Amino acid sequence: MSNPHLVSGHYDDAYQSADDLQENFGVNSPIEIQFILKAIQQEKSLLSLFPERSGQFVLSSILAIEPARNLLLVDLGNDPAMNELVLKANTVTCVSSQNRVKIEFCCEKFQLVQFEGRPTFAAKIPSSLLRFQRRNFYRIMTPVSNPATCLFTMLVDHDQQSEAIFNLFDISCGGMALIDQHYALDLEPGKVFAGCLLNFPEAGEIVVTAAIRNSYSMTLKNGLSCQRAGCEFINLPEDGRMLIQRYITRLEQQERQFRRDA
DSSP states (O other): OBOOSOOGGGSOGGGOSHHHHHHHHEEOOHHHHHHHHHHHHHTTOOEEEEETTTSBOEEEOEEEEEGGGTEEEEOOOSOHHHHHHHHHOSEEEEEEEETTEEEEEEEESOEEEEETTEEEEEEEOOSOEEEOSOTTTOOEEOOSSSOOEEEEEEEETTTEEEEEEEEEEEEOSSEEEEEETTOOSOOOTTOEEEEEEEEETTTEEEEEEEEEEEEEEEEOTTSOEEEEEEEEESSOOHHHHHHHHHHHHHHHHHHHHHHHHO
16 A cells, blocks of 8 residues: 555654654653553554555554563554565554554564464564653543542641542543532642642552642532632653553543443
8 A cells, every 4th residue: 555644754844853753742661652552452443554665554453462572463464565565674664543542653673473373463562652642632521420539738727737639520641620619729820739649440549749720610510619620730750641541541441331332
């Protein structure tokens, strides 16, 4: 097949340099890379293989990820001649999607191996990949029946502390919106709260620093008035971002399952 797509070097005029791409979209954690590749496999997303300097691509899919052997196993294409191009190329650019987000990575020197009784492409698991979604772009609403929560610790009367727990309205890797039904928190925009404990049911918890960016009153479906505050995470650590992304992915998988069962 000829290549009708634009890969990373020309993905967006504003992000043409490799440094810009890596800074804005790069994923370098081995655990997160394996998680994304496994999700692509589970979603049965197509994987396009672009051998260097060929102007052609092969449609494929991920068959398995084997961290113990550092191997990514990929299905052969339908065209033997194109498969040969993949095997001869020093570098192959791989493009797919995970949760409707474009994923791109490079593999060096695909080999031909046997997997489950058939010939298969194999290469080392990439040490980095590009996930073309801004880290704070995609927000998802949290379940009302089993919500994620955030524990705020506030200083009152000089050396005394007070705690308050709030349900999250939505969450992203860049921030969160929370609901304060009792007007317990001073949600003035610009105020920063350190040591906030985020708890994600069945997923884990992390400590974050949150800055209030906006707040306003709203009326819930039950008719009660409350405060809604939009917060931005400040210097969110990588392991925290990974946990939030895993939680978002789980909610999306649950939503798709609910739609299939409906």
